[in-house]
Amino acid sequence: xxxxxxxxxxxxxxxxxxxxxxxxxxxxxxxxxxxxxxxxxxxxxxxxxxxxxxxxxxxxxxxxxxxxxxxxxxxxxxxxxxxxxxxxxxxxxxxxxxxxxxxxxxxxxxxxxxxxxxxxxxxxxxxxxxxxxxxxxxxxxxxxxxxxxxxxxxxxxxxxxxxxxxxxxxxxxxxxxxxxxxxxxxxxxxxxxxxxxxxxxxxxxxxxxxxxxxxxxxxxxxxxxxxxxxxxxxxxxxxxxxxx
Amino acid sequence: xxxxxxxxxxxxxxxxxxxxxxxxxxxxxxxxxxxxxxxxxxxxxxxxxxxxxxxxxxxxxxxxxxxxxxxxxxxxxxxxxxxxxxxxxxxxxxxxxxxxxxxxxxxxxxxxxxxxxxxxxxxxxxxxxxxxxxxxxxxxxxxxxxxxxxxxxxxxxxxxxxxxxxxxxxxxxxxxxxxxxxxxxxxxxxxxxxxxxxxxxxxxxxxxxxxxxxxxxxxxxxxxxxxxxxxxxxxxxxxxxxxxxxxxxxxxxxxxxxxxxxxxxxxxxxxxxxxxxxxxxxxxxxxxxxxxxxxxxxxxxxxxxxxxxxxxxxxxxxxxxxxxxxxxxxxxxxxxxxxxxxxxxxxxxxxxxxxxxxxxxxxxxxxxxxxxxxxxxxxxxxxxxxxxxxxxxxxxxxxxxxxxxxxxxxxxxxxxxxxxxxx
Numbered sequence: 272x273x274x275x276x277x278x279x280x281x282x283x284x285x286x287x288x289x290x291x292x293x294x295x296x297x298x299x300x301x302x303x304x305x306x307x308x309x310x311x312x313x314x315x316x317x318x319x320x321x322x323x324x325x326x327x328x329x330x331x332x333x334x335x336x337x338x339x340x341x342x343x344x345x346x347x348x349x350x351x352x353x354x355x356x357x358x359x360x361x362x363x364x365x366x367x368x369x370x371x372x373x374x375x376x377x378x379x380x381x382x383x384x385x386x387x388x389x390x391x392x393x394x395x396x397x398x399x400x401x402x403x404x405x406x407x408x409x410x411x412x413x414x415x416x417x418x419x420x421x422x423x424x425x426x427x428x429x430x431x432x433x434x435x436x437x438x439x440x441x442x443x444x445x446x447x448x449x450x451x452x453x454x455x456x457x458x459x460x461x462x463x464x465x466x467x468x469x470x471x472x473x474x475x476x477x478x479x480x481x482x483x484x485x486x487x488x489x490x491x492x493x494x495x496x497x498x499x500x501x502x503x504x505x506x507x508x509x510x511x512x513x514x515x
Numbered sequence: 516x517x518x519x520x521x522x523x524x525x526x527x528x529x530x531x532x533x534x535x536x537x538x539x540x541x542x543x544x545x546x547x548x549x550x551x552x553x554x555x556x557x558x559x560x561x562x563x564x565x566x567x568x569x570x571x572x573x574x575x576x577x578x579x580x581x582x583x584x585x586x587x588x589x590x591x592x593x594x595x596x597x598x599x600x601x602x603x604x605x606x607x608x609x610x611x612x613x614x615x616x617x618x619x620x621x622x623x624x625x626x627x628x629x630x631x632x633x634x635x636x637x638x639x640x641x642x643x644x645x646x647x648x649x650x651x652x653x654x655x656x657x658x659x660x661x662x663x664x665x666x667x668x669x670x671x672x673x674x675x676x677x678x679x680x681x682x683x684x685x686x687x688x689x690x691x692x693x694x695x696x697x698x699x700x701x702x703x704x705x706x707x708x709x710x711x712x713x714x715x716x717x718x719x720x721x722x723x724x725x726x727x728x729x730x731x732x733x734x735x736x737x738x739x740x741x742x743x744x745x746x747x748x749x750x751x752x753x754x755x756x757x758x759x760x761x762x763x764x765x766x767x768x769x770x771x772x773x774x775x776x777x778x779x780x781x782x783x784x785x786x787x788x789x790x791x792x793x794x795x796x797x798x799x800x801x802x803x804x805x806x807x808x809x810x811x812x813x814x815x816x817x818x819x820x821x822x823x824x825x826x827x828x829x830x831x832x833x834x835x836x837x838x839x840x841x842x843x844x845x846x847x848x849x850x851x852x853x854x855x856x857x858x859x860x861x862x863x864x865x866x867x868x869x870x871x872x873x874x875x876x877x878x879x880x881x882x883x884x885x886x887x888x889x890x891x892x893x894x895x896x897x898x899x900x901x902x903x904x905x906x907x908x909x910x911x912x913x914x915x916x917x918x919x920x921x922x923x924x925x926x927x928x929x930x931x932x933x934x935x936x937x938x
Contacts, residue, residue, distance in 0.1 A: 323841055
């Protein structure tokens with residue numbers, strides 16, 4: 272067994288008085304794909320937002336690629352440059368073209384020469400099949416195209432880990448497939464991924480492990496086969512019966 | 516079988532109604548026109564109140580007759596939809612038309628027909644209208660203040676140079692495009708300062724020294740507005756960011772600064788800057804009055820700009836911050852490339868508003884003895900040789916300020932259109 276690339280130990284988080292995450296223990300090895308599911312409000316989004324410290328945790332420790340997340344801003348920026356994230360609402364920068372969205376961070380954070388960054392961006396856009404839209408603005412694209420662009424934008428930083436926060440929840444059913452295809456493609460290339468999603472089909476196809484969360488706790492954690500064929504916890508069984 | 520029903524217009528007898536209505540409307544407007552332009556009252560044989568109200572009543576009836584929905588006549592439909600939707604709207608429309616007609620002859624005669632412009636003494640003004648001679652004689656003072664006449668070319672030259680330098684952006688090639696922001700934000704103000712210091716102020720290169728107390732008129736308005744606009748914007752931006760900062764020192768400093776400057780009237784700030792401020796300075800330290808005024812106005816307006824920009828920052832969805840952070844951008848990179856471009860675009864109307872207010876606040880610098888255009892008016896109107904022409908002076912200043920402000924507002928509107936992107 273290799274060293275885990277993400278190691279979360281006894282992590283607790285509160286929003287004011289309300290405890291969102293309770294004693295989370297999780298380790299993710301390189302190249303593994305983890306799907307996190309659970310009812311809304313169970314803390315799954317908060318969990319992955321803690322991994323690149325968009326949310327601060329109050330207790331316990333999170334170590335990403337050998338760097339502990341704490342008040343040290345330099346460390347956090349370094350970790351964030353290595354961890355790509357895709358959001359539910361795409362969050363593309365509306366004032367920049369698709370290409371500029373993709374090249375902004377490589378140029379200014381990684382100090383990549385503009386030419387190289389553009390070449391890389393066009394490659395990534397080609398992977399998600401929107402290279403012909405590169406001069407348009409986000410507002411001119413469909414939701415599915417925007418989300419694929421968001422994936423390309425995150426990949427342009429050449430991250431070691433990708434986090435997906437309900438990437439298909441804000442999309443029309445027709446567009447879900449194109450985004451999932453892009454994600455499956457990415458998984459096949461061996462990216463380490465943590466995906467919060469309700470798409471159980473996707474989970475079955477690519478996940479190595481599925482985590483079920485409820486009320487801020489990890490209720491069940493099992494390999495994909497085990498999770499769907501033989502769920503142990505009652506809460507998981509109920510959830511699966513409703514969603515499948 | 517179609518009976519003509521005068522009170523209820525309909526489509527069947529469309530043209531009958533349109534022609535009758537238009538004729539009545541024309542009669543009512545023509546009546547007002549005659550009485551205000553040629554002083555002919557056609558209805559004078561009626562008792563007073565009726566004669567006054569008659570055009571309104573006739574006009575209203577005319578408008579009522581032509582109020583036909585979906586008549587199919589393009590202009591009639593347009594008219595009905597916009598200014599003739601109901602009797603009340605029709606009445607307001609008529610009253611406004613009447614007011615404009617009635618106001619035209621007196622204002623025309625004051626501005627043009629009864630006005631004088633010839634000669635260069637007060638005695639040349641014999642008409643009952645405006646005395647533009649006054650403006651003509653005092654024009655140099657209104658433009659340049661007490662600046663010596665034979666040196667005024669220095670002001671002209673430096674202003675022409677500054678305007679020319681401002682247009683550099685249009686001619687810059689692709690390669691230089693990225694330096695434009697740097698040029699406008701830092702280099703251009705420095706050039707402007709150097710030009711004004713060496714050319715207008717003089718004192719070196721064989722140019723005669725002209726103290727700032729002698730500067731004045733419209734050129735001073737421009738100088739003060741220009742520097743205040745340039746300084747208050749970056750300061751305001753930093754204050755807006757500071758107020759949203761997580762660091763308590765910076766945050767409370769910004770809050771305190773903004774609330775202090777927003778809480779005091781500009782006139783006291785100016786007074787303090789010229790009277791109180793020098794008392795706190797060491798004996799041999801000298802800072803020009805004009806510089807102190809510019810600093811004071813800049814800080815004052817910066818507080819307002821800060822709050823406007825903060826509004827824009829708050830309007831941005833949190834996802835934009837998340838996305839920028841998740842790409843590894845630090846605080847400054849995030850703000851410079853992602854947050855500020857969007858926030859500033861949102862607040863262009865608000866910024867333009869503040870800037871217009873700033874330009875119109877500049878006359879207040881008279882309290883420290885600096886005479887820009889309105890201040891020079893105040894001087895000129897108390898000149899014993901030219902008493903009694905305050906009206907012309909203020910109308911003149913109003914027109915000039917209006918032109919400046921309208922140009923700024925048009926420019927801001929263009930900027931808005933230019934940076935409009937779909938969300």
